[in-house]
Amino acid sequence: MKRGRFLIMATKIILPEAELPTKWYNIVPDLPSPPPAFLHPGTHEPVGPDDLAPLFPMDLILQEVSQDRFLDIPDEVLEIYRMWRPSPLYRAHGLERMIGGPARIYYKYEGVSPVGSHKPNTAVAQAFYNAKAGVKKLSTETGAGQWGSALAFACAMFGMECEVYQVRASYDQKPYRKAIIESYGGVIYPSPSTNTQYGRKVLEEDPDTPGSLGIAISEAVEVAATNEDVKYSLGSVLNHVLMHQTIIGEEALKQMAMVEETPDVIIGCIGGGSNFSGLVFPFIREKLAGKMEPVIRAVEPAAAPSLTKGSYQYDFGDTAGMTPLVKMHTLGHPFVPEPIHAGGLRYHGMAPLVSHLRQLDLIEAVALNQTETFTKAIEFARVEGIIPGPEPTHAVAEAMNEAERAKESGEEKVILFNLCGHGHFDMGAYQAFLGGELEDYEHPEERIQQAMARVPVVAG
Numbered sequence: 001m002k003r004g005r006f007l008i009m010a011t012k013i014i015l016p017e018a019e020l021p022t023k024w025y026n027i028v029p030d031l032p033s034p035p036p037a038f039l040h041p042g043t044h045e046p047v048g049p050d051d052l053a054p055l056f057p058m059d060l061i062l063q064e065v066s067q068d069r070f071l072d073i074p075d076e077v078l079e080i081y082r083m084w085r086p087s088p089l090y091r092a093h094g095l096e097r098m099i100g101g102p103a104r105i106y107y108k109y110e111g112v113s114p115v116g117s118h119k120p121n122t123a124v125a126q127a128f129y130n131a132k133a134g135v136k137k138l139s140t141e142t143g144a145g146q147w148g149s150a151l152a153f154a155c156a157m158f159g160m161e162c163e164v165y166q167v168r169a170s171y172d173q174k175p176y177r178k179a180i181i182e183s184y185g186g187v188i189y190p191s192p193s194t195n196t197q198y199g200r201k202v203l204e205e206d207p208d209t210p211g212s213l214g215i216a217i218s219e220a221v222e223v224a225a226t227n228e229d230v231k232y233s234l235g236s237v238l239n240h241v242l243m244h245q246t247i248i249g250e251e252a253l254k255q256m257a258m259v260e261e262t263p264d265v266i267i268g269c270i271g272g273g274s275n276f277s278g279l280v281f282p283f284i285r286e287k288l289a290g291k292m293e294p295v296i297r298a299v300e301p302a303a304a305p306s307l308t309k310g311s312y313q314y315d316f317g318d319t320a321g322m323t324p325l326v327k328m329h330t331l332g333h334p335f336v337p338e339p340i341h342a343g344g345l346r347y348h349g350m351a352p353l354v355s356h357l358r359q360l361d362l363i364e365a366v367a368l369n370q371t372e373t374f375t376k377a378i379e380f381a382r383v384e385g386i387i388p389g390p391e392p393t394h395a396v397a398e399a400m401n402e403a404e405r406a407k408e409s410g411e412e413k414v415i416l417f418n419l420c421g422h423g424h425f426d427m428g429a430y431q432a433f434l435g436g437e438l439e440d441y442e443h444p445e446e447r448i449q450q451a452m453a454r455v456p457v458v459a460g
């Protein structure tokens with residue numbers, strides 16, 4: 001046990017580069033029932049690969065509907081992953097001492113990527129498959145700017161162009177994102193913009209709109225759908241995106257095994273669901289195989305509570321209604337969340353796979369307010385050193401709440417959470433918090449009802 005004892009004391013659990021996982025995990029074939037099909041926005045018939053061909057390269061479409069449990073990560077992608085992967089797993093000794101209970105807390109840190117978040121795990125993969133298919137340019141939306149930065153970085157790695165539509169509220173709050181994207185050679189516009197038919201329509205109706213992820217998606221999709229040599233790229237929500245992120249959980253499984261620990265609770269923040277899924281899917285596989293019994297919990301912002309307060313039904317992924325209809329927990333596609341600082345969590349829907357898992361009771365969900373998450377994130381930073389991105393402040397806060405509950409009950413819990421990005425590019429949020437200007441928003445019941453009234457009625 002000496003080896004185990006020693007390693008359990010470790011602060012930073014490093015997986016040797018030779019141990020870098022070489023396959024992504026597809027959870028779909030392991031589920032007790034398959035997730036509902038995507039439907040065509042016009043006909044409401046199941047979407048086939050050809051319907052998606054104007055937007056995505058065939059390799060990614062096939063991954064989207066794949067029934068294979070594991071997919072080989074191409075060498076070209078692994079080579080770029082090695083710039084920062086395997087990412088470290090930390091034992092939160094400082095946090096444990098501060099809370100003073102019996103909980104042992106671990107976090108997987110994705111802030112070590114070139115753009116400071118988990119997003120390049122899929123951006124690099126998507127750029128690779130598009131480049132392989134001869135695509136010259138990718139269009140996309142971005143909320144807080146992490147996804148736009150990640151895709152601009154990935155496009156640079158494969159010599160492609162990148163056009164980014166950023167939600168207006170975030171574009172104004174986070175000017176350095178523009179500089180990052182342009183440094184990588186990308187082009188960025190605030191959304192709604194005058195570049196697209198849909199953007200012009202929204203601006204006409206509401207010139208002061210803060211924008212939303214749904215509106216930005218509509219613009220980026222329109223650009224790809226109306227230009228032959230442009231394809232669209234999405235940073236979350238879709239099955240293939242979640243699958244690319246499973247590299248996080250595959251590494252974490254090995255790292256937890258290195259210190260002979262098994263998590264009792266696994267926590268991640270959710271906007272579209274990708275960093276959460278990336279960490280938890282491999283653990284759900286182990287749970288379904290009877291090898292461990294962790295509680296798995298998603299944390300969302302109270303201002304955009306799709307999983308805790310949304311309804312589970314077919315809705316559009318974007319605001320214009322151009323994307324396929326997907327069955328998910330939704331607040332209604334016209335819903336525009338308040339401009340909270342966790343821009344990456346301001347989305348009306350949820351990944352269909354995450355929604356399906358919630359429906360199957362394989363995961364739990366809670367919603368937290370931003371003043372609570374920032375209060376906890378500051379405490380975290382003062383003992384652990386890392387300033388979390390605004391989105392993972394939600395995971396940090398819930399992990400701390402869980403450790404407090406363990407202290408009250410005296411239970412020796414092992415908590416694992418995903419610290420999916422640092423906050424260095426989002427210090428405006430901390431500035432607002434430290435200046436006492438951060439506000440919480442009431443649960444937007446009435447606005448959700450208005451938005452839900454415009455969701456199409458689809459059988460199933």
Ligand SMILES: *Cc1c(COP(=O)(O)O)cnc(C)c1O
Nearest residue numbers: 146236271272273274275391421
């Ligand atoms: C984009 C982003 C999120 C939200 O997206 P998910 O797909 O839910 O992960 C959360 N945290 C960070 C750091 C992000 O960049």
